Amino acid sequence: MPFDLDKLCGDDLFGIQCLPYGIFQPSDGSAPRIGARLGDHVLDLFGMFGDAYLSASALNPLMEQGRGTWNELRGRIIESLERPRLRDLVVRNARPLNDVHLGMPFEVADYVDFFASEHHAVNVARLFRPGTPPLHANWKSLPVGYHGRAGTVYPSGVPVKRPWGQSASGDGQAIYGPSRKLDFELEVGFVVGRGSPIGQPVTVDDFDDYVFGASLVCDWTARDLQAWETFPLGPFTGKSFLTSISHWVVPLAALDGARLPLPPQDPVPASYLGGEVPAWGLDLALEVAINGHAIARPNFRDMYWSPAQMLAHMTVNGARTRVGDLFASGTVSGPREDELGCLMEISKNGTHPVTLGNGNTRSFLEDGDETVLTGHALLPNGLRVGLGEVRSTVA
Template identity: 45%
Template sequence: MTTAAQRFATEGFGPENLPYASFSPTGARPRLGVRLGDRAISLGELATGVEAKGGPQLAATARTAADAPDLDALLAAGHTAWQPLRAWLQEVVTTEGLEEVVEAASTPVSDIAVHMPFTVADYVDYYASEHHASNIGRMFRPDQEPLLPNWKHLPVGYHGRAGTVIPSGTDVPRPKGLRPEPSGTPSFGPSRRLDIEAELGFVVGGSAPQGEVSVARAGAEHLFGVVLFNDWSARDIQGFEYVPLGPYLGKSFASSISLWVVPFAALAQARVEPPSREHELADYLDDSVDGPWGLDITLEVVLDGESLSHPPYRTMYWTAPQMVAHMSVNGASLRPGDFFGSGTVSGTEVDERGSFMELSWGGKEPLTLANGHEQAFLEDGQTVTLRGTAPGANGSVIDFGDCVGTIVPASGAAG
């Protein structure tokens, strides 16, 4: 007798991972499911099948969430529902005698459509990589220190536009806006310096109406899952507009997420110490509690099939629980579906940079691709794919799937 995990698991998508998605087989309604190997398992159908077989029972709140079309109900139910659900799932796929039940509730990944996994509530983007922030600082402010005085005292971020967080596979029209010109008078037109930002995105669950969520509570109760996140950026539009209030049109046109949400609990083996902090932190940012909270995740940036860089998330100065603590310390509420980006992930080496702005050093050092083509920023028709892996339990690998976007021409305007 075998288990479902033994039969269906593949590297990256074993029982240690079980990422969530909203998916639909051909002609069917969307349903919430998890991925095991190359199969998508409907949670509602699985629960019904396991109940009929006399297998382990699922708690009522989690059972209701399992019948939903996406993660919204599970995120609203909070950690007291999603933690037992994950434990139940791992038990079901590793129990002998339930293999046929799992198979009956599943569909090959090649035969499904995958949808936006949750409804984005508020969206915040951070700037948590010291190497990225230093590189951008040198380019944007060459006559100043690369890092501004506040950077190592708090996680710098800005409130973004939730409505333009889009699912992987959605085309990205080249954005338009005001672009700086040597004459000093800006021109309006399509961005000439369209870029990516290779990030992780964090999905928040549960509610904290009064805010003030501690680092420890963030990690234990509110960080539900992690996705790959490409926060597309129009560097010319951004450079002209961002002083004094920060990014706006240069960032709000599109932010792509991968569609399989890796449970935060699946990354327990990937937790590592963050870099040493230069300054003593305010008490609310103390992430030594129940730590470490750094994550050993390696991203990959691929352009039209060619691998360009491997940004290492373990070098990020600020951790995800610190970001939750910071966004809520002033009393700002948390609600189900809140979402935040880590900021561009970049390491110390050239092939660890997570943006074309850095890879081409602001366009001064264009990349030479394998076909001999030179370029600094993205061109129409090009496709960017982000990938990511992390160490999992029992020597396994946690795979995040792909985050894909293709650049299409701007609507209407030339220039």
């Protein structure tokens, strides 16, 4: 046996409890196809099972099969790992990660970004709008969001080219040039695997039937461009230049054990944001590092709005979902100084630079900086489910 399968199955982050999906291309130049990560290997699922949709170069054909197939496939993978008589099948179709090329996991149909952390919303408001109420009147009645650009969602590893655009000069006039305040936003994204008819909202209780899985997301933001253009219609060129996602989509079933009650919501949300199942969040421990130095460790459990509420609000007006829709949480920030999910908050809009472990300081990202977002779900039995990473360098 070329590797220890038992050890791989018990991997701390990417063992049998995780099995995230992605797209890989073997080093022999054969066509990209769907794989499942196991430790430091990827399993060739088409080679193992032969289903036509597993030979696709994106997860969309798998997602189109529906929740029954999602659960069945995960069950077949787990059975192959647990039953000795099937282990030869696994060994023949396991490829070392350092011997494959990882690609974009799915074709993005639409992209929506939310603003679901109360801690982040309050912190940013105090920086952008000092002396005014930190939350707009609508913030606690609905999950605020905006439509981004599906065409600029790229996988981990694609460099971040510093965007150019308009920002404010010292005398309040517009100037054109490269952003001087390039920032990351640490987020969690959810991938929709089922389409809905136009005019038919998706309820919070339908979440499990529609969402295929979760992925780490970095919402790159040019804060100076954003500040100049945000009012009256919200984010545009300050965010649309690039959004980065992990190579891996963690199936929703792998995150079941990480669900926990949502923090109290006051006032009580509108009826369509409630459901028979109490609102739930996810216990996801996240981290962001710049040039190898960790600067923040927020947790997704501190979010005000739940993933199911985001999806319900996204479709409440009858907007349809499509296979491959991506919606992200917005910056994940917690109540403590070491739990802030972007440099805008950490550096107080550049007035308090953060010191990295090597003594260098950063107010915002500089050319050549490498930002790495990582995370994992915490399960009650002590196991962890890895979310992969989003790694990008400022070009």
